[in-house]
Amino acid sequence: MGAGPVLTLQDVADLARVRRPVVSMWRRRPMARGVHLPFPDPVEVVGGVERFSRDEIVVWLERTGRGNNPDAGLDAPALSVPEAVSLEELVVWLCLASLTGDELAATTTEQRTDRARDVDPGDRMLLREVASARAVPATLQFVDGLLDASYGPGEALDRLHRSRAGRGSRDLTSDAVDLVRTVAQACALHLDPEGVPLVHAGSATSATLALAPSFTQLIVPGDTPDVRGMRRRAAIRGVETVERAATPRARFLSAVGETVDSALELVDEVVLDLDEAELAVIVGPAAALCDELHGTQEQCRARTLRAEGLAVALRLPRGMWREAHRQALGLWVCAPGGFTQRPLVADLAAFDSAERDLDDLASDVTAALARVRGRAFRYLRPHDLPAILSSRATVVPAGARAIRLATADTGRHTAAINAATLVTSEPIRPFDVLAESAPGTMLLRRRSLGELSDQGHLRLLRGSRIRSDHTDPAGSVPVLSATAPHGLLRLDPFDATQQYPRAARTNAGDVVFTDRPHPVAIVDDTGGALVAAPSKILRISPKAGIGPRAVAAIINRLPRAPSEWKTWSVPILGTADVDRLEEVLAAADAHEATLRRHLDETRNLVTAMIDGVAAGAVTLATRTTE
Known part of the structure; x- marks a missing residue:
């Protein structure tokens, strides 16, 4: 009698929606909710990999309440794949x-x-x-x-x-699919605004199926095992496939996961086979489509490029292929031979995620296909084909991005420089402290925060979970966090009362702190604020022998490692010393804030000067003011 449906430890992690190491930790910790519930024993070992009874795992997850999947019992049948079945x-x-x-x-x-x-x-x-x-x-x-x-x-x-x-399938990430879909849709719009069919090329299927809904038909020609597998997957998804259709058409080839030699061969076949009313979108390793090549590989790519069919070449950011996050991918848009000797290229890795806009990319691709060369492109810039074909040349140089046209708005750059210099030119008032010798004491008194709490000189108030969608920029109730000195957000006072009636508010002089991931603290000088968890409030009594600024300074100088707040030790001072120390620490905080403001504006000034000079809108004098 067999072991029945089984799961590996990775299957268990997928079922419970946790990371794989978490399951190993569960095996080492048999106690769950105060009850001894050991992890089920393996029922078999196949190729050195332990297998566990699916039914036992489901029961164990339900009894322990572990994991993040309340529907584990419903999902389990989809994970217990039979052995030796492809x-x-x-x-x-x-x-x-x-x-x-x-x-x-x-x-x-x-x-x-x-x-x-x-x-x-x-x-x-x-x-x-x-x-x-x-x-x-x-x-x-x-x-x-x-x-x-x-x-x-x-x-x-x-x-x-x-x-x-x-698990060995070569899928693109959702971001990569969105980007490829954007380019493919731009190609379809260029061919016919009413829609065109998509021709599947190559062996990869997942990306083609993701693109298919944006086209009128999916053309899957041939009768190879890969082609039949593609048709099966399309049928499962409800996508109708045909073997031929009239032009205009868009072709899609995914060479992701192929070697450089294999990718170049596939690309050459697709590009040379293009009809007059076709465009091709090709995704593959950047090593083949974008980077420098040598020897026979360079000659093979050059032979393809000499047909003058490359319209757009993009290097995609790393991390867009699930099986190799560090391997960059490339994307080509190709037209029939004789299209252009000046393809447009861009390295999208040179733009951070905030700068990448798919609508603007689609506009660039559409303009490239329409040969609109007078347009101010957001991403693309022209690259001469003879330069690409020269020895050791790259198709997409690292960091390639659109040429920025000089702006007639020169005042914007000078205004940015002047705004920064209004701060950097301010004289910084010296910060000095008059210190005199004191008799000293034979006994240095220290107390932990836990001791001060037990003595009633310190009170801990917990922060609250605050929803970010409750924010009101015009609100008068700030939400503080120890890790955000200037506040996380603001709330309308009526919303704050209604949504968080039990949330603790700060008093002036309260310390807002957290001990995770490392100790950090700020002092709220105003009061009336809510505190976002996991930050907490320390309310210090005037009789504690230590002031809030001193406590915050001590917390901020603790080792950068998690520790228990009750164990933090502070000195106990006389009343007069507490007041004088708090006064000097307040002045030190103000001095530090001034220095930070000058540093921030100095960085803004440097950026504004570089941008202004590069745009030809600013000329800097050779003499500096001291």
Whole structure:
């Protein structure tokens, strides 16, 4: 008798929606909620990997309450992939079950073949695979359970690709898919505003299926195993496929995960095969599409580029391929031969996430295809084809970005410089402290904050969870955090009372602090503020022997490691010493704030001078003012 449906430790992590190390920690800690509930023992070991009973894991998660998935019992059937079954075989059965609506475990081999013939009479994707398969009951039961655990066939396919059987699949991230879709849609709009079909090229399927809804049809020509697999996945997602369609058309090739040699060969085939009314969007390794090449690889890429079909070349930011986050990808937009000798290029990694706007990128691509060269591009800049074809040249130089046109608004740069110099030219008042010798004492008295709390000289008030969508820029109630000296946000006073009736408010002189991830504190001189958790409030009595500014200064000088606030030690001073020390520390804080303001404006001044001189809007005098 077999072990039944099983899960690996990674499957358990996926089921519980936690990181893999968390499951290992659970195995070492059998106590849960004060009850001894040890992690289930493995039922088998396959290839050195432990397998655990799916049913036992589900029961254990329910009893312990661990993990972040309240629907673990419903999701578990989608993760217990049978052993020694390939991803493609599972896709075949998922496709059959999706198209027929049958419970596969209740059918015979002959019935499954007949049903495959009904839904695929032309044997374009399914019939021969079903007729030659010898599925074991566990496989069919898994597919039935997968569909039951999913919100539809499309989501079942996604779950299958994320499961143990599909963890080696080469998927793009959602950001990469959005970017490629934006470029593909711009190409389609250029070809025909009413819509065009999309031609699938290459073997990768996930990106093509993500693009398909933006096109009128999905063309999948041929009868290779990869092509049939593509049609099966399209059928599962409800995307109709055809083998041919009239022009204009857009082609899409994903060479992600291919070697440089293989990628160059695939790209050459697609570019040379383009008809007059076609465009191609190609995604592949930046090493092949963008970077410097040598020897036969350089010659192969040059042969493709000499057809003058490259319209746009982009280097994408790192992290857009799930299987290799450090490998950069490249993207080409190609037209039929003789299109241009000045392709437009850009390194999107040179723009931070706040600077990348997909609508502006689409506008740039549309203008490039329309050969609008007088346009002020946001990202793209021209790159001469002869320079690209020269020895050791790159298609997309690192950091390439659009040429910024000089602006006629010269006053903007001078205004920025003048605004900064209004602060940097202010004289900074010296900060001095008059210190005299004192007799000293034989006993240095210190108390921990825990001791002061026990003596009633210190009170701890906890912060509150504050929702960011409650913010009101015109509000008069600040929300403070120890890690945000100038406040996180502001609330309307009526909203603050209604939404957070039990939240503690600060008094003037309260210390706002946190001990995670390291100790840090500020002093609220005004009072009346809410404090956002995990920050807390320390309210110090005048009889404590220490003032709030001294406490905050001591906290800010503690080691940068988590520690318990009650263990923090402070000196106990006389009343007169407390007052004098607080007065001097207030002056020190004001002096530090002035220095920080000057430093900030000095940085702004440097940036404004560089931008102004680079734009030709500012000329700097050779003499500096001392």
